[in-house]
Amino acid sequence: MTDRGNAGDGLDVVTVGNALVDVLSTTTDDFLDAQGLAKGGMALIDAARAADLYGQTGPGTEVSGGSAANTAVGVASLGGRGAFIGRVRDDTLGEVFAHDIRAAGVHFETAPATRGAPTGRCLILVSPDGERTMNTFLGAAAELHADDVSPNLVGAAAVTYLEGYLFDQPDAKAAFRHAAHAAHSAGRRVALSLSDTFCVERHRLDFLALVEHDVDVLFANDSELCALYETPTFDDALGLVVRHCEVAAVTRAAAGSVVVGREGLVEVPAAPVTQVVDTTGAGDLYAAGFLVGYTRGYALRRCGELGAVAAAEVISHLGARPERPLGELAAALLQ
């Protein structure tokens, strides 16, 4: 397997986010309650809390993760040209992360940090119903600086995709804004994922300003969109977001997604899944499918359908990256 992406060749999507290795283990709702963890959410934790929590969880499975990184892998799996920008440390987990994302065909050139915190990891507790609760020790991922965002890389990609989780670190926030400006300066599009309801609440005003001025394609789930606009109903939030973005794709779990944009409002059903094993990565892979369609100029419905197929594959197994080539699963939609 070789690194297929080449910044010089032109890219479909470059994603910017936290470079993390996921540590997945199964849990019970009682354990989440006892630990005070909000089911379905993402909490930032420090090294001491990470060690404490890890010590109390069951046997784990380590797989490369990170929201925006998962999206880049999904883009490549669908046959798109993807790149990722994010920071690991020069340690074993950093090598694992770099190996896995390159082996998936994603261009990845961010230099590993040579000192400071170790490669970041996300302790993901999967409940019996497949819902995941995430506890992130950012580690080296928080070292991402504006200098890591190469204007050449961003300028070479049709879309630069940013994960909202980056807003939890001041330096990463600067890198985030730098990337958005570089993309627009090159006449490219900027996409944003709101990532998490709690993340939206922590940074609501920042996100609002960004959505109003800098974001062309917005990804969110229904809760995150309502949290952003503080509206009582989903329809109210949709009415506001269409004023600000060229297109917004809003997922609603088993109810599928709603896309608003140049073609009005399109409702897209979820793709069938035999058994939901682990919802980690559902939103990341939806965004991957959607963006592959978007960069090819497909109708919004087909973009949403590509997102639905990609999300359905990733929730049918443990881990947030596709196990089967998505290009084969979505072949009928990619023609």
Next chain:
Amino acid sequence: MTDRGNAGDGLDVVTVGNALVDVLSTTTDDFLDAQGLAKGGMALIDAARAADLYGQTGPGTEVSGGSAANTAVGVASLGGRGAFIGRVRDDTLGEVFAHDIRAAGVHFETAPATRGAPTGRCLILVSPDGERTMNTFLGAAAELHADDVSPNLVGAAAVTYLEGYLFDQPDAKAAFRHAAHAAHSAGRRVALSLSDTFCVERHRLDFLALVEHDVDVLFANDSELCALYETPTFDDALGLVVRHCEVAAVTRAAAGSVVVGREGLVEVPAAPVTQVVDTTGAGDLYAAGFLVGYTRGYALRRCGELGAVAAAEVISHLGARPERPLGELAAALLQ
């Protein structure tokens, strides 16, 4: 999750083997051919070859492994009291290994090495038919010495189980013999797994002497048993092994297993599996189930059936340790 095993309380099974973290990735038979890898076998590789091979394989999943360690986890999952002896390094993968085996309820006290090679890993290439081909960089696992084998721990366990792979290292071989003698001195039983046909061929005379003089319970598959005795037929090999061991349990993949011992010859069918995803750990978990029955004094047929149920669970998913509590799956057999 806490370490449930306590050497002072009496143990059912202590296993001794290579402490490894598995790196699982999917492959094609063409890739195995191009790399000169014998499908279904285990090859020992050095650090340089490990890095080279890893660089050519697809995205991986890291899960704790090691043949005898998997068996100890299977024993605990079935409600038995299990312990493991094996060496990791004081690095990230070593922490992962120690966390996972303790979280599975296995007593594990071997001190990590503080210098020398990193924690060992096994690159496992899984073919589309579920067969696995293993490439092991032993690392710190090869540092296991006779001093690591506590006579108290071995003396506290009804059975001491040794994996044949240990014979690939002179120091580990000495630890192996030390463990067998300590067990017998305490009036306990010694079990051995032949591990791999190539491993048997590398150490045939050593294994023969051990089986004749020191092994009470032998685990092998049909190929390994024929390789040990250099017999043309499986029946010839069975005729020889009954002269040497109290009991031999020989697996034959989808054809189930044959157990020979005090009750004569018993044929045990394989347990049903919907889809074979990854055969890694099948033999390890068969041994776990068998030994739980054996230490409870069950009839050989029921011991074999417990092995079959445990093996069926582990081959139905990626990874060599059970994902579901085996005690629940095998409840009817454990009464």
